[in-house]
Structures are given as C-alpha cells and as structure tokens.
Amino acid sequence: MNTPVEGFSKLSKTQKIDWIATNCTKDPKKTKQLLQQYWNTDPRVQKLHDEFIENTISNYYLPFAIAPNFMINGDLFAIPMAIEESSVVAAASKSAKFWLERGGFKTEILGTEKVGQVHFIYNGDKNKLSNFFTSVKPQLLKSITSIAQNMEKRGGGINNIELRDLSNKIKGYYQLHCTFETLDAMGANFINSCLEQFAKTLKELALSFNDFTEEEKNIEVVMSILSNYVPNCLVKAEVSCPVSELGNADMPAKEFAEKFVQAVNIAKVEPYRAVTHNKGIMNGIDAVVLATGNDFRAVEAGVHAYAAKDGQYSSLTHARIEDGIFKFWIEVPLALGTVGGLTSLHPLVKVALEILQNPTAKELMQVVAVAGLAQNFAAVRSLVTTGIQKGHMKMHLLNMLNQLGATETEKQLLVTYFKDQTVTNASVKEALERIKK
C-alpha cells in the first residue's frame, strides 16, 4: 500500500528508487534492477537526463526512427521520428516515396505570430480604462526593453498590445492581448517574462493615473501567461497530381481519388470521424515534434483548438479534384523552436536537428506539417482501399511475437510466413505453436 512521503525530492536517487520499489511494487529487487538497466552507461549523460526534471529514477525509451525520401519544395529530407506506434514510420515512409515520384510536397508559412495575455479585473468606467491604456501603452512597451533586447537584435520581439474587454463574459474581466515574434525560439520563457513585466507595469501605472477613482486604481491581475492557441502561427503543406497517377493494385485511380475526397469530407462534417482523422495526422506531427525536443502538449492543444475554430471540430486536411487534378493539403498552427529548451541539451534532439540540416523554426514547421499530411494520406489511403488492419497488424506482428516469447529464428520464419497471411492475435499464436512443435 502506498503511503504519503515527506521530502521525496530531497532523497538521493538510490533512496527514491528504494522507496518507490518497496512501497509500490511487488518485487522491489526486480524493479530496482530494471530501473538501473535503463540508465545510461555514461554517468555524465545520465546526469544530464536526471536534471531535465525532478525526481528522475530512470529513462523512458521510445524508438527513434527515420522516415526517408521526403521531397519538400524540391529538397530531400530524412525525417526523424520518436514514437511507439508500430505502423507510423512505415506509413510515413510509404507516403514519402509515393509523393517523391509525383513532385513531392509543397509548403508555405502563412504566419509566425505567437500570443500571450495578461488577464485582469477592473471594476470601473470602461472609457477611463481605454484612455488609461492608450496613454500608458508606450510605457508598457518600454518596460520590457531589457527582456526583449536580445530578441529585438535578431529581428523579433513584441508586435502589439491590445486592450480587450471581456466584461460581458465575467464581471470586470479585461485582457492585455499581446502578440509576439519569437523567431527560432518557441518563445514560452520570453513571452511569459514580458507578460509578467506588463502586468507589473500596468498595476503600478494604474495607481498613479489621476482620472481613476481609488477603486479603479486597484487593477487586480489574475494571471499572465502565453496562449498555446496560435491560429496565426500557421503553415500549409500540400501535394497534388493528375488523378490518373493515383492508381494502385487495390483500386482504379478515379475511384480511389473520389473515395479519398469523400473520406476527407466526412471528417470535415463529422466530429467522431474528425477526431480519429486528426489523431492520424498527429501520429506524424507529434513524432517529429518529440524527436526535435519540442513541446508536443502545446502543439496538441493548439492544433485541436484550431480544428474547432469554426464552432465544430473538423478535419485539419482538405482534398479536392479539379480539372482532373487531385489536390490534398493541410493547414496547421505550429509553435516550434529550433533554439532554446531541449534543443541544445538532449543529445538525440541535436542529432535530429542535424539530420534535418539544422532548420530554422519556419523550416521545421514545414517539415512537421508535411509529416502530418503524409501520415494522413497513408491512413486514409489504407482506410478507403484495403482497410487499416492489414498494414497495421503486419507492423504489429513483431510486438505480438515478442509478447509470446518467440525466438529470433521463430520470428524470422513467421515474418516470412505472414507476408501473405492475415495477421490476427489467434493466427499468430497458432502459427507460433505450430512451429514450436
């Protein structure tokens, strides 16, 4: 039975492992061995990982893989991906190869604006607040001079501050809605530091604004924080080709193209399908975001909010056939960084960025959007032709065999055997039992 623990973070790593293994696992000795087995053999590398977060007791591995042959705006990329789902990298690679032979992916940055807000309560005359804001806006902007200095030198910084009145939603609720350009940084620390300074300056200046009554002078700042909703930090990726080039062994070209467009249209109007459709897109997006040390939770939150921007959750991709040309594209908000955060700390993140030719944040946005589009193409292609299980179970075969304790020779034999057999839990178990005999 787990019991409360005092000062856990102050215990040594060994003490933490002892405590958790003894209090929360059936076989403490085995747990300790397993946790240690996943430590890096080089203590310096392990220390680096230990210090990323608090209370580290081991490392949690995910496969780090490569999906090659992505032609993006005429350049070839091999895309690094960190993900556990068996079929994702295979599907991405298959899509990349397919579109490599049909002109590749074209991408475009539609915006790079980041957002942050100071949320505050002001109970008083709206016009006076508006006049106050207009008069102090230059001082607010000036108050972040030292914070923004480096960012401004590189061409970024604060774009604008707006006063927003939301008092019809919550009594006295207003915001400073601020927009930023953070260049190659994701910008969370920069934005939050600026916002906290704006909040402080706002409160201070209100105290000495003569037109305010004593009550009006007392602006209450509730919080200052960036927003992960970045609808103007947007990238578009697309593929297109004559419908006649879409034929495959499973379906004639015209039928495939029409069914594909129909499937995307269903995801546009039907939230149950849209969520799964977009989940497939996020299989590609998250894997690259994670491999490049970016914040996948921020990306997930922002992307799904964007998918619901018109009032109903909908597909992030679009498809159409026009004058015999099949066109398939995605528009997706992505706040990414290629400097700061884990990018210069995590050794594998550094390698991932190097594999991508050390991209700028804008370049990384384009690669990530392409990974999402490629993944969606592969998923929808399977769905409207063979069904998803055929490819998925083939990729899952090794996991199943590992779970059943197959030897290397048995695995090799069964992978060959299942090349033209249907993979199910039962069929794999039965085939393994047969060769074991």
Ligand code: MEV
């Ligand atoms: C599975 O991880 C993703 C899919 O369900 C996506 C989709 O249905 O489009 C295959």
